[in-house]
Amino acid sequence: MTESTARAALFELQSSTSPFYAWEVPQKPVCVRIPFSVIDRLEHEAVESFRSLTSRGSEIGGVLFGSVSPVEPISVTIQDYELISCDYSRGPLYRLADADMARFDRSILQQGTASPLTVVGMFRSHTRKGLALDSDDLAFFESRFRDPHHIVLLVRPFASKVSSAGIFIREGRLVNGEASYLEFPFRSSQLTPGKLPAEAMEPGPPAAALGSTLPAPQAPRTAVRGQIVPIAPRRETAPTAPVAATEPAVSAPAASVKTGAPTAPQPGDSPKPAAKVEEKAAAPKVEERVVKPKVEEKA
DSSP states (O other), X not given: OHHHHHHHHHHHHHHHHSOEEEEOOTTOXXXXXXXXXXXXXXXXXXXXXXXXXXXXXXXXXXXXXXXXXXXXXEEEEEEEEEEOOOOOTXXXXXXXXXXXXHHHHHHHHHHHHXXXXXXXXXXXXXXXSSSOOOHHHHHHHHHHOOSTTXXXXXXXXXXXXXXXXXXXXXXXXXXXXXXXXXXXXXXXXXXXXXXXXXXXXXXXXXXXXXXXXXXXXXXXXXXHHHXXXXXXXXXXXXXXXXXXXXXXXXXXXXXXXXXXXXXXXHHHXXXXXXXXXXXXXXXXXXXXXXXXXXXXXXX
């Protein structure tokens, strides 16, 4: 289910971003969008079949697939189609026999179970006079396409000029098959791209808003990097300051130890200061000078 939903969303995104023709008639319950790529591909196949000398029939037909928006007026988007072969047992026109209808039914059933797209109607190339649905078309359409969004697309191919087309819709239970409310050239080069409705354009501003906010995260990132750069030297200078302060602190106690205690230098200092201390201790020879006077002998 999730994969089918994702594929349907992808089809919808592609159809909404690619140029399309919008078939709209005022006061009518259904409008139709056809991408230019689908128009050109289907016109090519209709013209090739019409001009072919080996084909048994001059007309082709099949099933239309796409998506539906139930908002009034109902919006139908044709996103793909499938050709349903015809035996042409009733002549060169696309008139379906029982075997042809069975193939038609199988295609509708398989598409409904294996594809995210919805069956939105049927199509047929039209090489007859006028651009209208005959009794066989109406009977076949009424028997298999009963939903309000189901449509019929008729394409009239020409060998030397642009093809034309018409769309037929349901109005309640009735289908006006005598003529299309609006015929149009069936070639992208002859069409003006349609505009999306306001509802389809609503997701646009959030996308623009997201694009405008993209530079915003870049500004804080650069600001954060600018703050980190000065932090690193501060951390480096912080340890250097205490190192400079500790060096005089260490030298000060060293000097005080040398001058304060005379006994401390004996194990750590050289014997020279020790000799000086001994000399200073033995230096007073006052006793010898007191003993030396021989005044007693003279007496």
